[in-house]
Amino acid sequence: MGKYETLAKEIIKGVGGKENISELLHCMTRLRFKLKNESIANDEFLKKVKGVITIAKSGGQYQVVIGNHVGEVYSDICNITGIINVKSSNDTSVQEKKNILNTILDTLIGIFSPIITIIIGAGMIKGLLSLLSLFKIIDTGGNLYYFLNFIGDASYYFLPVFLAASASKKFNCNMYIAILMAAILLHPNFAALKNQGSEVFVLNIPVKIVTYSSTVIPIILIVWVLSYVEKLADKIIPSVIKFVARPLFIILVMSPIAFCILGPLGSFLGDILVSILLKAEENVPWLLPTIIGAFMPFLVMAGMHLSLIPAYVNSLSALGYETLIGPGNFPSNIAQGAAALCVAVKTKNKELRQIAIYSGFTALLGITEPALFSVNLRLKKPLIAIIIGGAIGGLYAGIVGTKRYGGGGAGLATIGLFIGDDPNNVINVLISGAIAFVITFAVQFYLGFEDIKEDSKDDETENDNVIKDVVYSPVNGKSINLSEVSDKVFSNEVIGKTVAIEPDIGKIYAPFDGTITSLFSTNHAIGLESNNGTELLIHIGVDTVKLDGKYFKSNFKEGDKIKLGDVLIEFEKDSIKNEGYETVVNVIITNSDKFLDIIVNDENENIENKDTIFTLIK
16 A cells, blocks of 8 residues: 555545545645535544645535645555546435536536646646757757657647547546547548638538647537437447447547537637637736736635636647736745745744745745645735735736746746746746745735644644634524525624524523623623634524513623533514514624634534534634
8 A cells, every 4th residue: 555545544534435435536736526425524524634734615526635745645545445536427326516607617627637747748848848949958950859849749739639538537428439539630631621721511511620739628519419429329229239330320420510510619619718818918918917816825725726727728729828827826826935934934833834834835836735724824814915925926927928838837846837939938937926925925024923822742633733612503493594694794794604593492502611701781692702712692683682682581691601501591582573573593703713714514404502513623
């Protein structure tokens, strides 16, 4: 077994076991699971596992953030479970309902994630070639340059082939037929028809001659339709001749659909996308780099940064460069490193300093998740400095028109991706990074942060300082969606993280051991603080302050110590309803900003007092 066997086993256990895994992929720092039943996964357990930075949920994926060694952990998981890139096509378990946007993003991420390695490799080769040419180390007319050039181009030229392979897994169809469709589009005899300059007809059907090398959208559309044609073939072809007739039917049906409809349509959509990007580059070249520079950490936080891959890969394949992501991503990543290193300088916590130094330098190289989740998000204020520094660095990169000539990471380790014919491009990229670093470091130094005190090591496991507090339900009833709460202050979580509960009985119980910090004279709301520092507001009903205390009775007073389960307030639920008031009980963490994460129980569940409704992590 591999180096991370123990960690892999813990992760498998945390996601609900092998049988709960529908699909498994990984990117630069995350294991990306699609689970048959996400409710089985144990968030709290996984976040306490040594080697797991945090978890995130986005686009139907359950993401376990590992760090730079995610590939090794992925391999160990595959070895332990005996599965590789597992995908269950007959999944009858409970599935998360996803909207159309989430479905599209999940599909695109699943298609592009497996091929990002070759995009990075090709980009680095092109960058190396430009560097060698710039310093006259290699003769641009020689065979070595010729070979390296077409080696670097191959990944982009045959991009439809690679996309066909990964898309076939996502759409659950035959990989080899999908690759064949891509190969047909790239066949030199078809490409040669473009040079004829006249319309081409097959069986009196016009065929638009399009150059499909380096394209993205056409083959994805083709493989998507292929998945349905395969199902049709399985339905209508008798079993006795299926082995021979099925591939014949699929190829003969798909070929004209590809050449006459989907190929030209995909090419047209791709051209529109490129046109939009060129217009943006021409009219507001600073806009996208500034936005990406400022907000890339939040895309990474949500796991949505990979959804940008299709756009920039399409730009790379069509134009030979991209201005959508790279120019803003570089200063953003440098800003992440600067913020973490500033924390390392200022903190008095030795363990935090070690983490900040390591993750800071890692972010400068282009891998930001360790810095984001272990330092910057944890302390919160560094995010402000990152937004400011990343935005200003991205603004400079956009104004001077920087470009990235290959796909992949954006950091000092992949600076070669920014080397092109114009030597000033890479210089301007480095300047944008320097701007982001200096501004972020200075802003973070000025803002400071709430340092983390060093804990005693006695009788403490490595993850004992992760779970800070638990809040239990103060009422028996049913947890409801916040969208059903009419008071926008609570439904929009203006005060803090909120759970809304429709009560069954008129009793408010103490949700933890602590102190009553405030009690409204009308007894319809009460403020509490746990012994671990969690500040809580319990508000009974909507606009019930107008009842002026009628139907409410408090059993404690402000300043009293309370124990879990104490009956704090009693209220006449039915009488309040008869007066025309809602009786929903809103439970709010009023110091939500003090916590790295607040895990909320599932909505629409019947709960009783002493059932957990919040788990708070710092």
